[in-house]
Amino acid sequence: MPSVSLKERSQLPTTPCIYFAIDSNEVVQYIGRSINPAQRWVSHHKRQALSNHTGVRIAYLEVEVNLLHWVELALIRWFNPPLNYSVEFNELNSCDGYVSRIAKLREEKNLTQRLIAEALGLDVSTVRNWEKSRDGVKMFVRVAKLCELLNCEPKDLYEAVEPEEDAEL
Secondary structure (H helix, E strand, O other): OOEEEHHHHHHOOOOOEEEEEEOOOOOEEEEEEEOOHHHHOOOOOOHHHHOOOOOOEEEEEEOOHHHHHHHHHHHHHHHOOHHHOOHHHHHHHOHHHOOOOHHHHHHHOOOOHHHHHHHHOOOHHHHHHHHOOOOOHHHHHHHHHHHHHHOOOHHHHOOOOOOOOOOOO
8 A cells, every 4th residue: 555654644645545544563543534635634633643653654545435434434443543442432433333324325415514514503523523423323323213112203303383472581
């Protein structure tokens, strides 16, 4: 697999890739995905943690954009890189064996994370966390189980109400 040193990260490709941060002992410390790894590594959130390791290089594997999420997930499960996990991620990701399918569904509709976030009035990081099963998994699973028990759809759980005009403030 091609690779560049952490210092040479600007030489990463600008095409969709899975990337591997590998230390001098050939241990995969982190795996991620990006449609533009060169841009992603300008200010990557794991750069500080990786600077604690010697001889870190970033190897990359070009992947079709619609497969990025699934290939990344499979590789993370295979290599179990220490910097991909936190206690919170493990707890949420193991929520009754559920993993987010949001990215796959979003990509099938040709939507971006930003479009989803704007439509819902959220920060794009919230959508990103949902897709990586980092946040919201327990809530989604509970809503799904509630709907199963009540034999309904999530949209059936709530209804919009108009505020009363003469209601006291």
